[in-house]
Amino acid sequence: MRRRFQSITNKLPAIISMGILLALWHFLCITKVVPDFMLPSPKAVAIAFYEDLDLILEHAGVTLTEAFYGLLIGILFAFVIATVMERWNVMYQAFYPIMIVTQTIPTIAIAPLLVLWMGFGMEPKVTLVAITTFFPVAVGLLDGYKSVDCDYIHLMRSMGASRYRIFVNVKLPGALPHFFSGLKVSTSYAVVGAVISEWLGGFEGLGVYMTRVKKAYAFDRMFAVILFIVVISLLLMLLVNLMKTICMPWIRMEKRREK
Amino acid sequence: MIVLKAENITKAYDGVKVIHNINMHLKKGEIVSLLGVSGVGKTTLFHILSGLFEPDEGRVMLNGEDITGKSGKISYMQQKDLLLPHKKIIDNVSMPCVIKGMKKKEARKKVELLFRQFGLEGCEYKYPSQLSGGMRQRAAFLRTYVSSNGVALLDEPFSALDTLTKSSMHKWYLNMMDQIEMGTLFITHDIHEAIHLSDRIYVLGGKPGIIKGEICIEQEKPRKEEFEFSKEYAEYKRQIVDALTAQA
Numbered sequence: 108m109r110r111r112f113q114s115i116t117n118k119l120p121a122i123i124s125m126g127i128l129l130a131l132w133h134f135l136c137i138t139k140v141v142p143d144f145m146l147p148s149p150k151a152v153a154i155a156f157y158e159d160l161d162l163i164l165e166h167a168g169v170t171l172t173e174a175f176y177g178l179l180i181g182i183l184f185a186f187v188i189a190t191v192m193e194r195w196n197v198m199y200q201a202f203y204p205i206m207i208v209t210q211t212i213p214t215i216a217i218a219p220l221l222v223l224w225m226g227f228g229m230e231p232k233v234t235l236v237a238i239t240t241f242f243p244v245a246v247g248l249l250d251g252y253k254s255v256d257c258d259y260i261h262l263m264r265s266m267g268a269s270r271y272r273i274f275v276n277v278k279l280p281g282a283l284p285h286f287f288s289g290l291k292v293s294t295s296y297a298v299v300g301a302v303i304s305e306w307l308g309g310f311e312g313l314g315v316y317m318t319r320v321k322k323a324y325a326f327d328r329m330f331a332v333i334l335f336i337v338v339i340s341l342l343l344m345l346l347v348n349l350m351k352t353i354c355m356p357w358i359r360m361e362k363r364r365e366k
Numbered sequence: 367m368i369v370l371k372a373e374n375i376t377k378a379y380d381g382v383k384v385i386h387n388i389n390m391h392l393k394k395g396e397i398v399s400l401l402g403v404s405g406v407g408k409t410t411l412f413h414i415l416s417g418l419f420e421p422d423e424g425r426v427m428l429n430g431e432d433i434t435g436k437s438g439k440i441s442y443m444q445q446k447d448l449l450l451p452h453k454k455i456i457d458n459v460s461m462p463c464v465i466k467g468m469k470k471k472e473a474r475k476k477v478e479l480l481f482r483q484f485g486l487e488g489c490e491y492k493y494p495s496q497l498s499g500g501m502r503q504r505a506a507f508l509r510t511y512v513s514s515n516g517v518a519l520l521d522e523p524f525s526a527l528d529t530l531t532k533s534s535m536h537k538w539y540l541n542m543m544d545q546i547e548m549g550t551l552f553i554t555h556d557i558h559e560a561i562h563l564s565d566r567i568y569v570l571g572g573k574p575g576i577i578k579g580e581i582c583i584e585q586e587k588p589r590k591e592e593f594e595f596s597k598e599y600a601e602y603k604r605q606i607v608d609a610l611t612a613q614a
C-alpha cells in the first residue's frame with residue numbers, strides 16, 4: 108500500500124508540470140496572444156482528435172506495422188552484426204568505422220532515395236526504420252558485451268566452459284541492460300522514422316495523414332496527430348520497460364536491495 | 367601422496383617479473399595456505415596453477431599429468447564470489463555440472479542435497495543479490511566444491527567478510543573440510559587465518575615474489591580455542607613474520 112502511494116507521489120511533480128503547461132497553452136489561446144490558426148486551443152485539438160479518430164487509427168495501423176517490421180529487422184541485424192564483431196576482433200575493426208559513418212547520414216537525406224529505389228509501398232519505410240533503429244541496438248549490445256567483467260570469463264574457463272557457453276551464460280545476459288537502453292531509443296526512432304518516410308511519399312500512414320491535413324491548413328488536426336504520435340511512442344517505451352522487467356527478473360531484486 | 371605440484375614457475379607482465387621460480391605442492395586432502403602481502407603475485411600464481419595463464423617458465427602437474435596452460439582441470443574460486451547475477455543460486459552452483467554436459471534438471475537434483483550440508487537451505491531459488499556476503503561466499507564455495515575433483519584453489523575466500531562473519535566462516539570451513547575430502551590451497555594475508563586453518567603455510571615475498579618459507583603447523587584438528595593463546599601459536603607467528611620480513 109505504501110509502495111503504491113509512493114509511486115503516485117513520485118509522479119506528482121511530472122503531472123503538475125504537465126498540467127501547468129496545458130493551462131498555459133489554454134491561456135495563450137483564449138487571450139489570443141497567439142492567433143487561432145497558428146496555435147489551436149487544447150479544446151479544438153481534442154475535438155479534432157475525436158472527430159478524426161477512425162481515420163487516425165487506420166493510418167496508425169499502417170505506421171505501426173512499418174515501425175514494427177523495421178524495428179524487428181533492425182534488431183535482428185544489430186544482434187547478428189554486433190555478435191560477429193564481438194566474436195572476431197577483425198570484424199570489429201572492419202565494421203565499426205562504417206557503422207559510425209552511416210550514422211552521420213541524416214535520415215531525411217536517404218528517405219527520398221529509398222522511395223526512388225523501392226517505390227511508394229511499405230518497403231522503403233520498413234528499410235528506413237531498420238536503418239535508424241539498427242545503430243542504438245548494435246552499440247548497446249557492443250558496449251554490453253564489452254562491459255562484462257573478465258573475471259566471469261575466467262571463472263567459466265576454469266570450469267571448462269566452451270566459447271559458446273560463455274557467450275550464452277555470461278556475455279549475453281551481461282549485455283541485456285545495455286541492449287534494452289538501446290532498444291528504448293530505437294523504439295522511439297522507429298515511429299518517427301516511419302512517419303518521416305511516409306511524408307516523403309506514400310498513400311497511407313500517419314505521415315501521409317499529416318501532409319494531407321497540413322495542405323488543408325487544419326492545424327488542430329495536425330496537433331492532434333502529433334500528440335497521438337507522442338502518446339504512442341511513450342506507450343511503446345513503456346512496453347520496452349515491461350519487457351525488460353520480464354526478461355531480467357533479477358534486476359528487480361537488486362533494486363529492492365539498493366533501497 | 368602429492369596431487370598438485372608447481373615446478374619452477376616464473377611469470378612476467380610486460381617484461382617485469384612478478385614471480386620467480388616457485389616450487390610448491392599439495393598433498394591429498396591437505397589444507398595449505400599461501401601467505402603474502404598485497405601485490406606480491408598470489409593471484410597471478412593461482413591463475414597459472416588453474417591454467418588460465420601460461421607461465422613463462424615451469425610447469426604445473428596434476429596427479430602426474432602436465433596441465434600447464436590447460437584450464438578446466440582444477441576448480442578455482444577467485445577473489446570475488448563471481449556468482450552470475452542472472453542465475454538463481456541453485457543454477458549458479460550446478461553450473462559446473464551443466465558445463466560437463468548434464469541436463470539442467472539433473473544438475474539441480476545433484477546439488478540440491480548439498481545445500482543443507484553447506485548451510486544454504488532456503489537459498490536455492492534466490493538470486494545472488496538477495497544473499498548476504500557470507501552466504502554468497504558459501505554459495506561460491508559450494509560451486510567450487512561441486513566442480514572439484516579433489517583439489518581446489520581459493521583466492522582470499524574470507525577477506526571480504528567482517529570479523530565476526532569471518533570467524534564463524536572459519537569454523538564452518540574447518541567443519542566442512544572435515545566432512546569433504548578436498549585438498550585446498552588458499553590465499554590469505556591474514557597470519558592468524560593461515561595458522562588457524564592450515565596444515566602447511568607457504569610464505570611468498572619479495573620482488574619478484576619467491577617462496578620465502580614453508581611452515582608446517584603440527585596441531586591436531588579441529589583446533590581448540592586455547593591454541594590461539596599457546597606458546598606454539600606464538601612461535602608459528604614469529605616464524606611467519608621472520609619469513610615475511612627476511613631479506614632475499
Ligand SMILES: Nc1ncnc2c1ncn2[C@@H]1O[C@H](COP(=O)(O)OP(=O)(O)OP(=O)(O)O)[C@@H](O)[C@H]1O
Pocket residue numbers: 379380384402403404405406407408409410411445555
Ligand atoms: N593482467 C595483468 N597485467 C599486468 N600486470 C598485472 C596483471 N595482473 C596483475 N598484475 C601485476 O602483478 C602484480 C601481482 O598481482 P597479483 O594480483 O598477482 O597480486 P596479489 O598478490 O594477488 O595481490 P592482492 O593481495 O592485492 O590480491 C601486481 O603488481 C599487479 O599490478
Ligand SMILES: [Mg+2]
Pocket residue numbers: 408409410445521
Ligand atoms: Mg590477489
